[in-house]
Amino acid sequence: MLIPMTVACTKEGDGDNQSDVIGSDDTSSTETDDFAPEPYMDDFGGFTFTVLTRGSGSAMSNDITGEITGDKLSQATYKRNQSLKAKYNFNIEEIKKGDWVSAAKVAGAAGEDTYHMWSFKLRDYASLVLEGYLRDLNKIPGMNLDAPYYDQSLRKQGSFANMLFFITGDMLYMDDLSTMSLCFNKALWEEHKLSDVYGKTLYELVDSGEWTFEKYCTLVNKFGFDIDSDGDVDDNDMLGQAYASQDILEFNVGMGNSIISKDQNDLFVFNDSAKLMNCIDAIFELYRGKAGYYVEDYTSTAFHDNRALFLGATLKAFPGKTNKPPSGIIPHPKYDETQESYYAFVHPHFTNAITIANAVKDTDVEKIASIIELTSYESMTTVTPEITEYIFVKLPDNTDDQRMIELICKNKYYDLSYTWHIDYGFEALRSLITDGTLRTPSAVLNEGKNQIEATNKSYFNAMMRY
Numbered sequence: 001m002l003i004p005m006t007v008a009c010t011k012e013g014d015g016d017n018q019s020d021v022i023g024s025d026d027t028s029s030t031e032t033d034d035f036a037p038e039p040y041m042d043d044f045g046g047f048t049f050t051v052l053t054r055g056s057g058s059a060m061s062n063d064i065t066g067e068i069t070g071d072k073l074s075q076a077t078y079k080r081n082q083s084l085k086a087k088y089n090f091n092i093e094e095i096k097k098g099d100w101v102s103a104a105k106v107a108g109a110a111g112e113d114t115y116h117m118w119s120f121k122l123r124d125y126a127s128l129v130l131e132g133y134l135r136d137l138n139k140i141p142g143m144n145l146d147a148p149y150y151d152q153s154l155r156k157q158g159s160f161a162n163m164l165f166f167i168t169g170d171m172l173y174m175d176d177l178s179t180m181s182l183c184f185n186k187a188l189w190e191e192h193k194l195s196d197v198y199g200k201t202l203y204e205l206v207d208s209g210e211w212t213f214e215k216y217c218t219l220v221n222k223f224g225f226d227i228d229s230d231g232d233v234d235d236n237d238m239l240g241q242a243y244a245s246q247d248i249l250e251f252n253v254g255m256g257n258s259i260i261s262k263d264q265n266d267l268f269v270f271n272d273s274a275k276l277m278n279c280i281d282a283i284f285e286l287y288r289g290k291a292g293y294y295v296e297d298y299t300s301t302a303f304h305d306n307r308a309l310f311l312g313a314t315l316k317a318f319p320g321k322t323n324k325p326p327s328g329i330i331p332h333p334k335y336d337e338t339q340e341s342y343y344a345f346v347h348p349h350f351t352n353a354i355t356i357a358n359a360v361k362d363t364d365v366e367k368i369a370s371i372i373e374l375t376s377y378e379s380m381t382t383v384t385p386e387i388t389e390y391i392f393v394k395l396p397d398n399t400d401d402q403r404m405i406e407l408i409c410k411n412k413y414y415d416l417s418y419t420w421h422i423d424y425g426f427e428a429l430r431s432l433i434t435d436g437t438l439r440t441p442s443a444v445l446n447e448g449k450n451q452i453e454a455t456n457k458s459y460f461n462a463m464m465r466y
Ligand SMILES: [Ca+2]
Pocket: 168, 169, 170, 171, 172, 173, 174, 175, 176
């Protein structure tokens, strides 16, 4: 049976190689035939596979068990699990904990295999890996990591010294819903006749490959009006952009940059290219100008009250779904017109991952790996097609937006400094937003540059235990 892989947001890490910084992904298979996993056993005898998740609400956590009365993704998840149970006789159980990392560490330290898989936010894994709580997926028999149901982009970017402790893919959908888009207010666009600026709508600029950061800045800087006349431009005024801290990474990735990349030994390398430094400084110049205002968590009153032109949003939270305000969706801009593709940043705070706890008994490891494989494969035809439906559920009948979403999902990237807690990468930049100083962001990045060797050494030493 051939399964077409043409729906939006389902190609896990199918990136291209047009950038000198963001790496290529070479998954080109469009058929799943060759990847049908051979089950470890025909009958799992009613075995229960347990997944520990953060019980902090559906906004961040991937539904693992699903409900027949839930939304489309929850229903599809439920049906997937029922189908797997009927075929192989195993159960999937989700255990939610408000203090998920502590719960995992307590079980891990006691060597208890209460939770086989720990599915948290990406940023939770660095400390768990460095403290020795997770298994190296590259060493698990029966894991076929080349399969298209694993995210090849995270596979490359989430590994260290050729060890891989967390991955996402079709088994989970939060990575897809956490892909970042740029929303614009259609009413403001019309009212200010912004199609006249470049003789094109935003959709046309994107389609023709002309959607660049320079054009974005020009459009943003047409705003910044102190409408309540208190001398400051803030979320009560008229903004070109309402930005959140992770927008630094959205724009940086959009322009084909990565603060940290990896060398041939899969160790961290600090990228000090002039292009990266220029981009980071340009992003901050815009933030520090009068047309932008910092809003934490993408919750801008200005945007929702028709007073901001641009706002970054996850595909899950795209305001156009409710059409309040009337919003369109486009990718983040390129560096320049010679950049081949648009790139989308995947928000690591909302992305969950597949892992295997170190405390899983050696005799169970292959069984667990097989359950992950079978569930991932089954998800390709049950859950994944529903992701597109879910994103479009309330979307007005707008083929432009649908086409843009497909474009956004084509090249998804993470950020190593954020995922791996390398504090002199994104964290150093983030603190600049709110610390009130006007230090040059590229200089701040350069200050941390010499620490990369020490980080490589300490991460490597910590991982020697594996
Ligand atoms: Ca996924």
